[in-house]
Amino acid sequence: AQTVTQSQPEMSVQEAETVTLSCTYDTSESDYYLFWYKQPPSRQMILVIRQEAYKQQNATENRFSVNFQKAAKSFSLKISDSQLGDAAMYFCAYRFKGRRALTFGSGTRLQVQP
Amino acid sequence: DAMVIQNPRYQVTQFGKPVTLSCSQTLNHNVMYWYQQKSSQAPKLLFHYYDKDFNNEADTPDNFQSRRPNTSFCFLDIRSPGLGDAAMYLCATSRVPADSYNEQFFGPGTRLTVL
Numbered sequence: 384a385q386t387v388t389q390s391q392p393e394m395s396v397q398e399a400e401t402v403t404l405s406c407t408y409d410t411s412e413s414d415y416y417l418f419w420y421k422q423p424p425s426r427q428m429i430l431v432i433r434q435e436a437y438k439q440q441n442a443t444e445n446r447f448s449v450n451f452q453k454a455a456k457s458f459s460l461k462i463s464d465s466q467l468g469d470a471a472m473y474f475c476a477y478r479f480k481g482r483r484a485l486t487f488g489s490g491t492r493l494q495v496q497p
Numbered sequence: 498d499a500m501v502i503q504n505p506r507y508q509v510t511q512f513g514k515p516v517t518l519s520c521s522q523t524l525n526h527n528v529m530y531w532y533q534q535k536s537s538q539a540p541k542l543l544f545h546y547y548d549k550d551f552n553n554e555a556d557t558p559d560n561f562q563s564r565r566p567n568t569s570f571c572f573l574d575i576r577s578p579g580l581g582d583a584a585m586y587l588c589a590t591s592r593v594p595a596d597s598y599n600e601q602f603f604g605p606g607t608r609l610t611v612l
Binding site for chain 1: 501528530537538539540541542545547552554587589591598599600601603604605606
């Protein structure tokens with residue numbers, strides 16, 4: 384069974400600084416997708432960034448980028464120039480290609496200090 | 498704006514009293530999902546519909562049922578809620594089959610309290 388592990392229950396970062404959230408996963412599959420979702424307090428979960436396993440290049444979306452290490456089964460999220468609006472719960476998620484369901488990690492609560 | 502809507506946002510029910518949660522979407526997506534998210538835990542998939550095809554997760558209790566009368570609406574029925582069913586219930590949709598990113602769009606959730 385696939386598992387997703389986020390070892391940092393909480394993180395804190397100063398506004399305008401950079402923070403990295405960790406995620407590791409366990410799978411025997413070679414073709415899959417990885418995602419980072421953001422869940423602000425009392426608001427819906429939204430997709431931040433995504434990565435296909437067969438793509439070597441790390442995905443980037445504006446201030447958000449990932450460090451995807453397939454051999455190590457690691458998928459960390461880097462947030463640059465942190466803003467107050469980045470404060471949220473961040474979930475790492477995995478989906479095996481051919482299966483619709485997402486497997487989520489337990490989440491990392493990010494606080495942004497002004 | 499196209500979106501995923503969940504009603505009600507907060508639901509209180511009594512132990513053993515059936516409750517129905519509602520989800521609707523204006524995205525015209527063919528897949529709809531129900532997740533259960535307990536406090537400080539990861540969302541856990543209960544089941545999903547691909548069009549009218551119902552797909553139950555192996556460990557979803559029989560107490561949880563779902564209906565999808567049309568493309569836009571999907572319901573979660575909890576036949577006899579227990580205290581352990583208190584959670585946030587998230588509805589999500591996706592457009593394409595599983596051989597692509599299949600991004601899921603989430604509703605704001607319904608927080609269920611069981612007294």
